[in-house]
Amino acid sequence: MSEQPTLAQVAAAAGVSPATASRVLTGSVRVSTSTRRQVYEAVSRMGYVRQRAPRGSVSRNPVTGITAVICDHLPRLFSEPYYARLLSASGAVVAENGTHLTITTVNPTSSVLPTLSGAVLLVGARERHPLAIKLCTSGITVRNIGRPPHDLKLPFADVDNYDGGRQAAEHFLLTGRKSVAAIGGPPSLPAARDRLDGLVKTLREAGVAEVPVAYGDFTAASGTHAMQWLLRHAPGLDAVFAASDLMAAGAMQALRRAGRRVPADVAVIGFDDAPVARHTNPALTTVRQPVEEVATIATRLLLSGTTGIDPILPTELVIRDSA
């Protein structure tokens, strides 16, 4: 097997045409979920084989380690379950390869480049993040988790956030909701924008002209606050989409306090399928994002030095009781 799998090899392994594989891997157009899964299974499988049997690949620079650079405040590393899922999955791949995962956090305003060993898995970079910009031009091998902000040119691995928002909108439309509001994440984060865009554009295409939006920072407290704002400014709402499960849980608290029943009065859909989604009352209908899978693929692509492939993994609506 050659140094890096070619697009043709990935396509052949997935049983699709190179053109289709290309569409999946660049995320440029919509492809069916099953086709997408086939292609990513092939990418994942081929990456795995190559790492376990790298015989003869002399020209390859072996990656001596991976540093996960989390663009967030250190205490959030422990309070945000997304990081635990992402880093545990990435760490398992790194350990399989006999090397180390190092984790460091950088504040959103910091431009001090930490001492880095090997390649970098960049997480949570927002627009104009000075450190992320520096990393882009540093010559260090980097892969971003999530589509990078438009000011950054970086390889990435993402989940289909836009399609997750679209699925939420379609579920609201199919269940007869008329007045949909949204709680967005930080607008400087592409993942947050994509979730909202998928929702709003799909509703607009269906003739819903206006979607009131309040913004949070992915925490439960911010979801509660945003929901209170929405209830004041759009008291007639009968559905709300939150860009994270924690914000959805916080929104449900605000709805309960306001005397609105979920889902009878207001349907709620979250995003993540985090553990909290099973523990809310009622259990949360949410868009599942494959956090572990995207971390696994991104880490394998980093370790193998593969470029030219920017996987976007499918998201999936999980229907429970809140919508």
Place this chain on the structure above:
Amino acid sequence: MSEQPTLAQVAAAAGVSPATASRVLTGSVRVSTSTRRQVYEAVSRMGYVRQRAPRGSVSRNPVTGITAVICDHLPRLFSEPYYARLLSASGAVVAENGTHLTITTVNPTSSVLPTLSGAVLLVGARERHPLAIKLCTSGITVRNIGRPPHDLKLPFADVDNYDGGRQAAEHFLLTGRKSVAAIGGPPSLPAARDRLDGLVKTLREAGVAEVPVAYGDFTAASGTHAMQWLLRHAPGLDAVFAASDLMAAGAMQALRRAGRRVPADVAVIGFDDAPVARHTNPALTTVRQPVEEVATIATRLLLSGTTGIDPILPTELVIRDSA
């Protein structure tokens, strides 16, 4: 001010004799809690001043960063609240100094030295840990959190685990408990051994010849399992000390299932004063360990390159409802 504060300077700042300061800092004999606090406040204060005004200290090697090396499996970094408390506190000190905290985990059997930048804060090293042994002889500046295993010669910062066990024993004795059992942590970890030693030796001095012990790994599940074992082997027990709050919470579940009331039938004391201690039913009596403070002092000593001081911070019994 000179390059490093001398013992005499610390003693003078604390208002105690150099001999007393020495006893506190080496942890060799028992000193009153208030004296110990005075000395550590001086250490902490002097370290802080020196970092904020390091003028003229030309011979000092500036530490470019700190790597926290956690000797544990990566997912435990997120599930064990001790790490979140410790690393958030250490990270705050590092950030104050304009540098980075990097975090890496190494499995207990790994001997692969990760690429390290600057100084190392070593956490959770057990006896004969191959990586810890390697670090000792590497020439890298290291400070261990906790008294190091006896096979390692390393500067450290610790909490008075032995005295915590002693305080638990005294509380049991003062409240008329006759048959005390213990749930220890991993015996290869000095902190776990010290907690148990403090309990068992104090009870022995009071004439209690035998203390049944079961061991866990600091998790709630292991506490439940250990408690079940103790109930089978020492059914007459009326008190149990657990070397972590999570194990105490797990033990309380086992006691409830066995129909034993806490504290009427069995008194329970934990160790940590972790958030869970307030949420058990009844609320947990526990030995508070100053995790944030030990992390802060250890990090300051690392950043300032200070050696010859191995602080042992006092622990304190917090009496709630379970004992």
